[in-house]
Amino acid sequence: MKIRHALWVAAQIILVVVVLALLVGQFLGQPVLLSYVTTDSMEPTIDVGDGFIAVPPELAGDVSEGDVIVFEAEEIQGGGLTTHRVVDETEEGYITRGDNNPFTDQDADEPPVSETQIRAVAWQPGGSVLTIPFLGTAVMWLQSTINSVQLRLAQALGTRALLGTQGIAYLMLGVSVVLYVAAGRFESDKNRERDLSRETGTSSHKFVALLTLIVVAGVTAAMVVPAESQEFGIVSAEFESDSPTVIEQGTNESFNYSVRNTGVLPTVVFLEPAGTRIDTEPRQINLDGRSAANATVTISAPEETGSYRAFVQQYRYLGVLPSPVLEQLYRIHPWVPIVVIDAVVAVPFYLIGIRLLGGSRFRDRSRSRGSWW
Numbered sequence: 001m002k003i004r005h006a007l008w009v010a011a012q013i014i015l016v017v018v019v020l021a022l023l024v025g026q027f028l029g030q031p032v033l034l035s036y037v038t039t040d041s042m043e044p045t046i047d048v049g050d051g052f053i054a055v056p057p058e059l060a061g062d063v064s065e066g067d068v069i070v071f072e073a074e075e076i077q078g079g080g081l082t083t084h085r086v087v088d089e090t091e092e093g094y095i096t097r098g099d100n101n102p103f104t105d106q107d108a109d110e111p112p113v114s115e116t117q118i119r120a121v122a123w124q125p126g127g128s129v130l131t132i133p134f135l136g137t138a139v140m141w142l143q144s145t146i147n148s149v150q151l152r153l154a155q156a157l158g159t160r161a162l163l164g165t166q167g168i169a170y171l172m173l174g175v176s177v178v179l180y181v182a183a184g185r186f187e188s189d190k191n192r193e194r195d196l197s198r199e200t201g202t203s204s205h206k207f208v209a210l211l212t213l214i215v216v217a218g219v220t221a222a223m224v225v226p227a228e229s230q231e232f233g234i235v236s237a238e239f240e241s242d243s244p245t246v247i248e249q250g251t252n253e254s255f256n257y258s259v260r261n262t263g264v265l266p267t268v269v270f271l272e273p274a275g276t277r278i279d280t281e282p283r284q285i286n287l288d289g290r291s292a293a294n295a296t297v298t299i300s301a302p303e304e305t306g307s308y309r310a311f312v313q314q315y316r317y318l319g320v321l322p323s324p325v326l327e328q329l330y331r332i333h334p335w336v337p338i339v340v341i342d343a344v345v346a347v348p349f350y351l352i353g354i355r356l357l358g359g360s361r362f363r364d365r366s367r368s369r370g371s372w373w
Contacts, residue, residue, distance in 0.1 A: 035070055035120060036136025037083050041098030042068070045128075046083070051135030054120035058333065063115075065089060068122035068129055069096070072229065075110045081119065093117075116229050116274040116311045208353035215349055216342045219318065222263060223338055227314040230257070232278065234308050236301035247301035254298045257312065261287035266319030268326050270334070271295055271312055277302065278310035286323055320344055 036051040045068070046052060054070060063069060065086050073082040084105060088095035093112030097104040106112060122129045154160060234253075235246045247253045257280065261267045267287045271280045281296045299310050317326050317337045321344065329337040 034132070034135070035081075035083065035122075036132075036139065038136065038140070039077075039098075041100050042083060042085075043100045045085075045099045046122075046131055047133070049134055049137035049140070051132040051139075052129050053123035053132075055123050056335075057115075057118045057121060058335070060121035063094065063118060063121060066127075068124065069094070069113070069118050070120040070122070071096070071113045071117045072119060073105070073110060073113075073117075074231075075108070076105060083122070086113075111309065114274065114309070114311065116313055205354060208350055211353065212346050212350045216346050219342055219345050220338060222265075223267075223316050223318055223341070226262065226267075227316045229274075230312045230314070232297065232299055232310045232312070234299055234301060234310065236303075236305050236308060238305055247299065249301050249305055250303050252298055252300040254296050256294045257297045258292055258294055259285050259287065259314070260292040261289065264289040268317045268319055268323055270315040270317075270327075270330055272315065272334075274311040274313060276300075277308065278312065280312055284323075284327065286319070317341060 033054060034051050035054040037046050037048060040048050052068075057063070060067075063086060065088060067086045068083060069086060070081055070083050073079055076082050082096075082105075084096040084098045084101075086094045087097045087104060090112055093114045095104050095106050096110075096113055124130070233245060236249045237246050238249060240248050244253055244255050257271075259269050259271070261269075266289060269285045269287060271283050271285070273279050277300045279298045281298070285293050285295060287293060297312060302308065315330065315334045315337075317330075318341055319326075320341055321329075321337075326337050329340055
């Protein structure tokens, strides 16, 4: 019986992790562990609505011909995340094509894909993409339901703050706080029924762990969502021009790049230029809540005339740790500060919750049905 219960709990945890990974990835605009396709461009490799394991590019290693990548397209269906296969590599970037398409994306005016545009690489054990049937279909339905709830709440409360991706973060934090307070009130009431609730119901440890996951998701979203990969399109020309995007070949041009913090918490922003033709000064900006600052972006035009692209990637971190500490963690890897900040928030939250609730269990209304947990 214990083995069956353990397997049942494990299956539930896996299901929750899968759904959260897909939803969070969709809201953040980049895959988190899992992704899925919404068109038939990758059939028969990946059918419409099927999911797949999305490996972060930092872990996947160098992208090569034959890899299936998730990238931020500029022209395909108006731009956005696209899952296609790399069929060639040039000096300008990767050439991509859907397995079901007769022509490459670049034949349809999509520029070659740069490293900074790649969000994930599909896991291909044995050379074939491992797919999860209908996973995307289920997540799209759930996402539609959540968007509907957001809209209704925004209309009822008369605010647009609950809409969009940041609205999801606010809702998750709000729900976790409400449940946290409710759990504290329950703790005082359950003392009168300890003998009735000792053996059945949901473990407080699991309840607090679920709230902690919600808080961590909200904190992570607050850092990842506002970050962006800013593209600068320039033309290397044989002549000088008053336009900042037309630069005389072999020279460089500098201009201001505004960085904003629309949240209420202090934020540390790191700017990482992609390529040798672009630089920023400074590389690190400390922003107070609801403030803005300018960085200077300098772009060099190649000797060969033509159109070129350059990118600046933002990495944002909540200022819950000293700026020098965040800088050292960032130098290890841009994701390390996020993991540490999540831990700094999650561990006290969980310990305080366990301290408030002790080892109690949330009593089920109907004992015969058992506990979901």
